[in-house]
Amino acid sequence: MLRVIEYIGSLIIKFADETGRILILLFSTLKQMILPPYEIRNIIKQMLEIGVMSVPVVLITAIFTGMVLALQTYTGFKRFGAESLVGSVVALSMTREMGPVLTGLIVTGRAGAAMAAELGTMRVTEQIDALETLATNPVKYLIVPRFLSGALMLPALTVLSDIIGIIGGYIITVGLFGASSAQYWRRVWDYLELEDIYNGLIKACFFGASIALISCYKGFYTSGGAEGVGKATTGAVVLSFMTILISDYFLSAWLFK
């Protein structure tokens, strides 16, 4: 019994310790973001890496998500004669949930893992120490560009994902089931509010910042050589996934009242 309590206690302490350290890193990132000089070149490089390079995989995921949403809702809703509503379901699901969350998960797998591995390797090969000896703040040089790019590029990718998902839904509803094209688009626009889109983008922005912060944190504080880098990468992906899925619930409850 005592062992169980001890174990739970150690988990809570670890959680509090890690949360605290991530928050400290967040504050120092925000501080370095404001202070000049600005890392324009690095920011653009990271935007390309996190944003542009993720476009193909985001597009593929989005189109199939839109397609499967249409497939399931069409066949399901047909049972009670509501198949005309597929356009609305696809549009609302994509903009409010699937767009931001799936994009977040994909960017975690692609860019988050890469960030943790890159920073982790830089840590264990003393490149981060070398930055300091060259009078360069490593948070400013390494973390600020990734954090900013995450927060900016995830909403941009989500917009793409929303659009392509809805097109995916169209392909199945109209192309496969032969429903009316005009009705699909009317249903998309009838129930879709601007609020759905920008609340989805607010979530995406939060996810993007979280992924970058968590992945950089895990990489930045890596220790223990190659094994440590592996652990940091896994840790970054797992923690980012959990953060996205858990915060998604609370953000949704708060934003979509």
Added chain:
Amino acid sequence: MIRIVNVHKTFGANHVLRGVNLEIKKGESMVVIGGSGSGKSVLIKHIIGILKPDSGDIFVDNINIVNLKETELNKIRKKFGMLFQGAALFDSLRVWENVGFSLLRERTYSEKEVRRIASEKLRLVGLAGVEDLMPSELSGGMKKRVGLARAIAHNPEILLYDEPTTGLDPIMADAINDLIIEMREKLSVTSVTITHDMQSAYKIADRIAMLYEGKIIEVGTPDEIKQTENPIVRQFITGSAAGPIRIEGVTA
């Protein structure tokens, strides 16, 4: 020039530095020797302010760097150049961008000028025509040379060498030793080297200090060290497994 006063540092349960005192004079070449895990790297990282001591003071040109703000500390850091054990070159940058890193960031020179300066520093460490290579394309010895070129790019007054000969073949190691001596003669820098390679220590040192169990237990010229009465230092410099030094994880 550098004065380390009663520095303590603990990592978790590991009390690494236990009151280190050491003075390094302007222009001299100080070599700190000690076994693996004795805290040599930790000590050198304190000198340049990457690590902060739990207690104690570190003076560089009579300025205590322990509680300096980052901008102030960065001014001090510009007096230093450091060569890391694994060279710590930035993987994503070309050789010339690595060498000119601090100059590119200061933006006082154009890119073209930085490239020219980088080539010049590379020539000084015996490399030519590698400017556009990536670090992954270099051999271990070349990486160390590039690392050294990067360390001297901003004309520092003090050079720190973290195990400069470790991981190199004996001939390459000796070439690096010669380079360290050459740097001192050409650039008249003060240098601090940490190593466990005694051949290297004798060759490059004006004075040698031995770090053992978190303290400096002896300081002297290479000749004085060679003739030391201290059994711990004796054992270390002769490289014998038998003696007062405990080998970690091994019970006698």
